[in-house]
Amino acid sequence: MTIRNEGDQSPTEMAKALRTLPKAELHLHIEGTLEPELALELADRNGVRLPWTSLKELRRQYDFSNLQSFLDLYYRLMSTLRTARDFRDLMLAYLSRAAADGVRRAEIFFDPQVHVNNGLDLDMVMDGLLEGLRLGRERLGIGGGLILCIVRDMPVSSAQAILDAVSHRKDDILGIGLDSAEVGYPPSLFADVFSRSADMGLHRVAHAGEEGPADYVTQALDLLHVERVDHGVHAADDPALVRRLASEDVPLTMCPLSNRRLQVVHDLKDLPLLSLLDAGVKVTVNSDDPAYFGGYIGDNYQALADLGMGLDRLALIARNSLEATFLDEDAKAGLLREFDDWSRRFIPGESFGGAGSAESGKEESGKEESDGGSSPNGADRKGTARD
Numbered sequence: 001m002t003i004r005n006e007g008d009q010s011p012t013e014m015a016k017a018l019r020t021l022p023k024a025e026l027h028l029h030i031e032g033t034l035e036p037e038l039a040l041e042l043a044d045r046n047g048v049r050l051p052w053t054s055l056k057e058l059r060r061q062y063d064f065s066n067l068q069s070f071l072d073l074y075y076r077l078m079s080t081l082r083t084a085r086d087f088r089d090l091m092l093a094y095l096s097r098a099a100a101d102g103v104r105r106a107e108i109f110f111d112p113q114v115h116v117n118n119g120l121d122l123d124m125v126m127d128g129l130l131e132g133l134r135l136g137r138e139r140l141g142i143g144g145g146l147i148l149c150i151v152r153d154m155p156v157s158s159a160q161a162i163l164d165a166v167s168h169r170k171d172d173i174l175g176i177g178l179d180s181a182e183v184g185y186p187p188s189l190f191a192d193v194f195s196r197s198a199d200m201g202l203h204r205v206a207h208a209g210e211e212g213p214a215d216y217v218t219q220a221l222d223l224l225h226v227e228r229v230d231h232g233v234h235a236a237d238d239p240a241l242v243r244r245l246a247s248e249d250v251p252l253t254m255c256p257l258s259n260r261r262l263q264v265v266h267d268l269k270d271l272p273l274l275s276l277l278d279a280g281v282k283v284t285v286n287s288d289d290p291a292y293f294g295g296y297i298g299d300n301y302q303a304l305a306d307l308g309m310g311l312d313r314l315a316l317i318a319r320n321s322l323e324a325t326f327l328d329e330d331a332k333a334g335l336l337r338e339f340d341d342w343s344r345r346f347i348p349g350e351s352f353g354g355a356g357s358a359e360s361g362k363e364e365s366g367k368e369e370s371d372g373g374s375s376p377n378g379a380d381r382k383g384t385a386r387d
């Protein structure tokens with residue numbers, strides 16, 4: 001495709017184009033959408049004591065020096081979530097924001113070990129989240145699924161216990177992920193947990209290369225058999241690994257505003273996102289924990305536009321995100337057709353064809369319309385490159 005570094009659009013046209021650009025969000029922690037105002041309201045409603053009582057005081061805690069400094073606040077505020085209604089409302093509020101940013105599909109992380117440690121019933125948490133997803137699909141037309149994240153700095157036995165606890169409802173879960181403090185907790189520790197998850201039919205993703213080295217990304221591929229890598233910033237330190245990610249078509253779910261706020265990079269222009277994209281890696285852009293990092297997914301796309309990234313590259317990133325979903329081929333082709341419609345309107349003449357293009361999907365599926373967001377059960381759990 002043609003690469004233009006300068007945007008041809010006015011700032012207003014660019015903003016409109018980005019807002020309507022059909023995209024998927026593949027790296028979003030639902031607990032990371034808990035805005036400080038809501039955290040204080042929930043603390044009050046649920047009788048949870050926090051060390052901060054005013055918004056002004058709480059807002060002062062958002063100046064992070066690294067991943068751990070953020071996680072300390074994130075886990076603290078998570079304790080205000082207590083009821084199925086809290087989880088349902090959190091999900092619906094996120095999906096409303098995402099819909100306004102052109103998100104058509106969201107594959108969403110949650111941290112069950114933390115909620116269980118807080119004394120909550122796992123089924124109650126999941127019921128609340130799934131009800132929010134159901135309402136989002138019904139009211140906003142956004143499809144989605146849940147990815148159960150293993151908290152890597154908790155004991156491996158607690159990860160196994162969570163798998164035991166969800167085994168009776170594994171069809172309610174799209175996949176397994178790995179998050180929290182990275183350095184010192186390599187993917188190798190979780191090989192058995194991921195192998196068991198694969199046997200349960202779950203998709204596999206893992207945070208790797210956020211603060212940890214490129215070798216953690218390699219471990220995630222070789223030992224956890226992940227289908228996407230979350231962040232993957234430090235993969236760029238290893239040229240052979242970059243070539244591997246490109247040739248094996250492993251998507252990266254990158255999060256620019258998160259990386260800047262957690263000081264993974266000093267400046268957005270230091271993020272290797274563009275070089276990875278240009279090396280042929282399937283880069284996607286996501287928001288991670290938008291309530292903490294100063295922006296939802298649309299703001300992340302806009303931040304790249306503000307750096308001078310052209311609409312053609314931003315569109316490629318959005319298209320990558322649709323291709324990187326765990327949807328079955330028919331549903332994916334439906335979303336890719338929406339992308340093609342957008343592309344004809346905003347960047348006529350630009351070609352985004354390829355093996356998985358909407359055109360080829362149309363021929364294969366013979367289906368006029370996709371619901372653009374099937375239930376987790378509609379997602380394809382077979383046929384992945386590394387199964």
Ligand code: ADE
Nearest residue numbers: 029179180181207288289
């Ligand atoms: N949990 C929530 N956000 C996270 C991040 N950016 N990295 C690791 N774990 C997380």
Ligand code: ZN
Nearest residue numbers: 029179207288
């Ligand atoms: Zn994350």
